[in-house]
Amino acid sequence: MFKLSRLTDYAVVILSSLEKECPNHVAVGFVAEQTHLPEPTVSKVLKLLGKADIVTSVRGATGGYALKRQLGALTVLDVVVAIEGPLSVVACVENAVDSCVLENSCMMRGRWALVNDALKDALGSVTLRDMMQLQCGRRGAAKKLLAEGRI
Amino acid sequence: MFKLSRLTDYAVVILSSLEKECPNHVAVGFVAEQTHLPEPTVSKVLKLLGKADIVTSVRGATGGYALKRQLGALTVLDVVVAIEGPLSVVACVENAVDSCVLENSCMMRGRWALVNDALKDALGSVTLRDMMQLQCGRRGAAKKLLAEGRI
DNA sequence: TTAAATCGTACTATATTTGTACTATATCAA
DNA sequence: TTGATATAGTACAAATATAGTACGATTTAA
Numbered sequence: 001m002f003k004l005s006r007l008t009d010y011a012v013v014i015l016s017s018l019e020k021e022c023p024n025h026v027a028v029g030f031v032a033e034q035t036h037l038p039e040p041t042v043s044k045v046l047k048l049l050g051k052a053d054i055v056t057s058v059r060g061a062t063g064g065y066a067l068k069r070q071l072g073a074l075t076v077l078d079v080v081v082a083i084e085g086p087l088s089v090v091a092c093v094e095n096a097v098d099s100c101v102l103e104n105s106c107m108m109r110g111r112w113a114l115v116n117d118a119l120k121d122a123l124g125s126v127t128l129r130d131m132m133q134l135q136c137g138r139r140g141a142a143k144k145l146l147a148e149g150r151i
Numbered sequence: 152m153f154k155l156s157r158l159t160d161y162a163v164v165i166l167s168s169l170e171k172e173c174p175n176h177v178a179v180g181f182v183a184e185q186t187h188l189p190e191p192t193v194s195k196v197l198k199l200l201g202k203a204d205i206v207t208s209v210r211g212a213t214g215g216y217a218l219k220r221q222l223g224a225l226t227v228l229d230v231v232v233a234i235e236g237p238l239s240v241v242a243c244v245e246n247a248v249d250s251c252v253l254e255n256s257c258m259m260r261g262r263w264a265l266v267n268d269a270l271k272d273a274l275g276s277v278t279l280r281d282m283m284q285l286q287c288g289r290r291g292a293a294k295k296l297l298a299e300g301r302i
Numbered sequence: 303t304t305a306a307a308t309c310g311t312a313c314t315a316t317a318t319t320t321g322t323a324c325t326a327t328a329t330c331a332a
Numbered sequence: 333t334t335g336a337t338a339t340a341g342t343a344c345a346a347a348t349a350t351a352g353t354a355c356g357a358t359t360t361a362a
Binding site for chain 4: 157158192195209210211212214
């Protein structure tokens, strides 16, 4: 149904929680408590975000995760790619030719690239800060976004 | 993985095939032959496109389907919505409150609306004709799109 | 009336996603 | 050095969504 995975939604929640403790590293357990998400799930998401260089991790006792970039410098595209892998709306666009169901008769190969790029632009134009500003009911912020033609 | 369903891809192929016979109604079997897609699947897709008012259908002998709008007046968003239902990137955005997994502690409710709108704009800005023009290797057409800043 | 075509619904197999568990590795502190 | 604690990596079972198919009902031309 053209949906983002639930884990991507969790990622946004978790990143928002990390920002509050910003310069400090916090453990998975603490984040789980703050977000009311199950600990193994939080762990999984943070691992993925770490691989994508969105958060830093420190191992060992007193270790934990911390935000690496500010939310304003982090786009929805970054998060989606971190959790769900490279964006490709249909298998044809980025995968090998032989994975295409229509095989030789496929008249569409590569056509979706246009759509793919448009979606990439769309996701890349919204930062997590934009989302947060709308979230907290700060109408001033929303107005600003509106004035800039971003929403 | 944030993919369009395969049926949506089929829909584009099928619509392209319908255009060739444009004013005439053609039967599912013929379209299936042209597109090398299984007949039941073509039938399913065309039924959905009919409900969305993208194609017209005539029942009975000598009946069939025909394009209702030109491909240039048909956006990818139209097709996606026809096949996959209203666009909502996460359950929170358009569904009832109680379907939200995070329930009362959900700090994100409504936040994705911004992203949702951005994606809608992106999909709504690409017509099927745009896709076709790229498809057939008509470099002139591609150049035109490029000049217009559409790709 | 018959043949040909769409319409509607339901069902099954497959693929994907989600959530969890377990083991290995790294770091700090006593 | 050793133990406690935390992340890293892998693997897997359950739940969900998708894809494809089948079948009977309905409609229309000949």
